[in-house]
Amino acid sequence: MKRRAFAYPYIVWMILFIAVPMLFIFYYAVTISGKLDLSVFWDTLKNPVNWKLLLDSIVMSLKTTGICLLLGYPIAYILSNMKKSVAGFISVLFFVPMWMNFVLRTYAWQAILNYVLPSIFGSKGTFTGTEWAVLLVLVYDYLPFMVLPLYNTLSKLDKSLLEASRDLGANGVQTFGRVILPLSVPGIVSGITMVFIPAITAFTVPVMIGNGNPDFFLYGNIIEIAFKQPTPNYAGGSTLSIILLISVFVSSLIMNRFDKEQIQ
Template identity: 40%
Template sequence: MKKFSQMAIPYIVWSILMLVLPMALIAFYSVTQPGNSIISFSVTLEHYVKFFTDADFLIILWRSLWIAFKTTIICLLIGYPVAYYISHCQERVQNILVFCITMPMWINMLVRTYAWIGLLSQDGLIQRLLKMLGLGNTELLYTEGAVLLGMVYNFIPFMILQINTTLCKMDDSLLEAAADLGADSIQAFGRVTLPLSIPGVVNGITLVFLPAVSSFFIPKLLGGGKYFLIGNVIENQFITVGEWNFGSAISMIIAVIMMLLMMCVHKAEARNQGGKEEA
């Protein structure tokens, strides 16, 4: 048993170096500010006060949470039927469809987002199709819709794969038992398939919502600087302005908000599962 526990040491070391230390450094920067010739730094909560007392930052935070929420809902509404269809295909067809979904992910996300600039621009393919339909001169690029489209396109594979994995693991005999008890296909889906797929839905929501909140290059490229999200603010503070302390404070605020939201989601899932077990 001791030999097996020792195998976890490299993972623990890697986690400390790649996760714990960077987060500790960001937390340190967020509560300090440069000092003078006598002291190198001083502890302060000024950066947090600055964020929560500035209406512009709060508006950008709300906008980021709202577009991440819309991205997650769209990915769920599209991803669940796709995952459901894939799970009911033959194994060979399932492998092909999963391959088709994962293949674009082999390409760098930045490159995939750049491709949408060409598609949505005035001389792009989508604009040409709209002109053929008599709907030309519609502004597609550098809008909220373009940002939302880019996020859904980049993050929807995570939703589909998580839900599909859960559905594929489901015991088909449960559906047969539901049919034997007189349940039709809709009732079997609502009482058996949907509840059992909730863990996959929760994992999909987590993997879509978290990167959508902090995304910065998608709104930067497809929003053209007109649609500023909290990820762009953090990038701007670190790279352009050079305010590492304030940027770290914003990063910590976003990290806490995302952890609280995910805790609420998982608590709701646990409560739902507990209620089903009691029933």
């Protein structure tokens, strides 16, 4: 028996449950109860509300990504300069929350924003249902995903390059700007992709922290509603998902370009 054959069960599985399901998005976008019907598809594409929400979500997601990068880069940088054995332990502490149930952590923030922070700031109201609260929890949820790739890149950086830069007369700021930062671009790029795209679709945060107020909806929310309403709107939801997939594809193309330019 050839070794190839060990992969056959998986290949069957992959076609049935990974490849074929993707085709359903395109199938359901242009059919209604089994017949070709483009009416919902066009209506969804033409509806300006959807496009505005996509734009708003991209802006919100960019804010999240930017703050995560600003907070996360120093973390990764400090960790990468520590002794390996100490850094190994502390970095694990930073990644543990990644694996702690997303919904449960968001639920905890709900309580903190409603009870703890208002009493600290002497406010009578609650802090959920505000844009900054949604942003705060988004940053919280995705910060470890930014730190992880940055830490991986920075800790593999050849330290002798930094010494060389110092020897050639660069000061600390110059070494950082001209050597460390350019070399950490692959980490920055994969950090941004790990935060930016999931944040567009994080529909639980606007519901739990934004109190379900449509003003704070992200693009993921309209897809979620289309599918989870009592009579699911497969055609509309699929069309919205196609728009999402195209945006994801375009943004990964842009990010790849950045990555390549840096290598050249």
